[in-house]
Amino acid sequence: MSQQTRDDLTDTPPRWKLLGPGLVVAATGVGAADLVATLVAGSQYGYALLWCAVLGCLMKIVLVEGAGRWSLATGKTIYEGWTSLGRWTTWYFGPYIVVWGFVYGAAAMAGTGLPLHSLFPVLSVKAWGIISGLAGLALVWSGRYGVFEKVLGIFVLLMFVTMVGAAALTLPNLGEIATGLVPLVPGGGLVYVLSLAGGVGGTITLAAYGYWLREKGWITPRHMRVMRIDNSVAYAVTGLFVVATLIVGAELLYSAGIAVSTGDQGLLDLSQVLADRYGRAAGTVFLVGFWAAAMSSLVGVWNGVSLMFADFVGHVRGLDAEDPARRAGGTWYRAYILWLTFPPMVMLFLGQPVWLILAYGVLGAFFMPFLAVTLMWLLNSDRTPREWRNKLHSNLAMGLCALAFLALCVNEVRKAVTAA
Template identity: 65%
Template sequence: MATTGGTPPTPTEHEDRIDDDGGAPAKWKLVGPGLVVAATGVGAADMVATLVAGSRFGYGLLWAVVLGVVLKIILVEGVGRFTLATGRTIFEGWRSLGRWTTWYFGPYIMIWGFVYGATAMSSAALPLAAVFPVLPLWAWAIAMGLLGFVMVWFGKYATFEKITAVLVGLMFITVVGLAVIALPNIPAMFTGLLPRIPDGGVLYTLALAGGVGGTITLAAYGYWLREKGWYTPKWMRVMRIDNSMAYVMTGIFVVAMLIVGAEVVRSAGVSISAGDEGLLDLYGVLKDEYGDVVGTGFLVGFWAASFSSILGVWNGVSLMFADFWGNMRGKESGHPDTRVGGKYFRFYVLWLTFPPMILFALGQPIGLILAYGVLGSLFMPFLAVTLLGLLNGKRIPARWANKPSTNIALGITALLFLVLGGQQLVKALAPLLGG
């Protein structure tokens, strides 16, 4: 089996412990890239959406959270399976589907990175500005961007993975601990597993089903597998365990936020703001209800969720850009210029960090935000539809091609994201349509 272009990664110390059929991992410490992709995808926006859904509908949309976890497991498993089965990166796969994929992905990754860079830095700065108001928000945002830049610029994948695991631990302990303190209504939670859409809950249902854990970072999973040293089909079972375990943890985390919304925010009778500021509203509620220790502890989890997204995007999406640009320059995937520390990788780390700081002074340029919204609304449908093309037919060995049941599940996933993406597209175009 050929590996991803260029020099294949050096086999890790664990490879001889996995049989050719993808036997069970020797140690749980093999679990890694899935946790990274899941942690990166759960940011402040997902936390607020879940919190608001819980405060408005109680446990009525718990089933949508579970559905969202299942959909992301399907998508990320597809990305990982294509990478391991073919030895090709996801961008190489997209190119095989036609030039249209490159014409979409190129502008998208540049505009997305510019806007997301500012958003991610601001999100990580919010809890720090609340606890340490000695600096304004924009100063904390710049500090977060610079910290992430240094850690990714000089760090190796193994270090990055360990730091992410610590941040996930902080997220998990603080948010799940808060849910336990809130004393969830267990019978109501079981009732919430029955699929139903409450009045006025269509958009929240779609958002929860589609927004649990990431967008473009889902496609970065294959690159993290390569950096980990998992690069042939013998790692297939390990990858599936890694992916499933990570998204089960994500599901527990998001359910915990739903519990907090249903038990704490709803009973307090307060309204949570849209956007990241909603988490600061929750901080005030928790402080009044449980005291400073619990309130500040939640801000630690808020910061960990936001900063893990900075690290994940700065590393993973930079790898995606490096592969894209390397291919455009005629260099095969896996060339040193396209790997961690390569010049294309470092260009995008710079792009994510420094140009977005201009937005702190300019505010939100309408045209740029509009393009970001339009292209962003199309990414998840793009990923789901292209995976259907890549995981069937001649582009993947027959042994690892989709089974009919997988095609049905992936088709449902693609349809859901097309609907959700269409709604986001209408929202993005509303300024032009006079909405």
């Protein structure tokens, strides 16, 4: 056996380890807000927008594969790639990650507090949210990726079983599901098309994929095939999960003319509908799935975006790429976890300042177009080894993603400015 063959065998993980970072990024990206958006779409349009949910998952596969390909082909993080494009990337990303973390921390804790308060009303939503934030901090503080991945795997299982189980309870019409795969935009449904296609499956957490690959130990081009399997299977699972959510909205709500609230409250409404229709146990099980979806996003962000922040600060300060302060468990990694956890607690009690929400909405709306465009730039230039640069089909797919996210960006900025 040649040395090359031995190296390939050494670098290829066992089959049972072929999944990991992809499932982490998918689970982190699908939070309570995504579930409600999908649920409301199903309740208002039935199966007419099913194709959007599928398209959204395909778009995320394209972008996450690009982020993973960049990391494995170059050995550099996505932030190092951005800085090679000019200082403007730092001027955008620095304020974005700071503002985003502050607002997201409050939203994530409130999102986990809602189902826990419904399950155990002995404490308030705020109290349960704070406990969840502290639990997230404890889970990721050491930076041990193996423990983090196993915890996310448990959350994914709970999410999948509860939502797919709820869909199965509704006895869906398979013929109508098939018609929902035909790309049609119902009257007044354009905003939902953009939101479903663009929102399902994550925003900034997509860019964290390369960091999770590194923590997993997948760091060379030899892991490229494994990465692609991991990414595709993870978003296939996500797709089934999102389709199940839309089925629940279409069968349980649309057919009965039942409306649910926007925001995380919509999932509480659904748990009550399930309890009324199928018994209290069904509502309780769904609340557990709701909590798992919210908690998986919280824990994933507490780890993944903290890794991105540590890399950002370390790069700005001129620290070596392997400096412990830029890695999991390091100084700046832990500093961002604290930023996600404690300052946002103030917002839980005092409300959210309009100017901060405006900045969050505007900066956040630009992130997905920013990611799509910069990935295309990086993967078509000599910054990427020729073998791993974009082919025609990759450019077409990323180009369509960029256009879709630009349209969503314009809509989100318009909404944020109007709300202000």
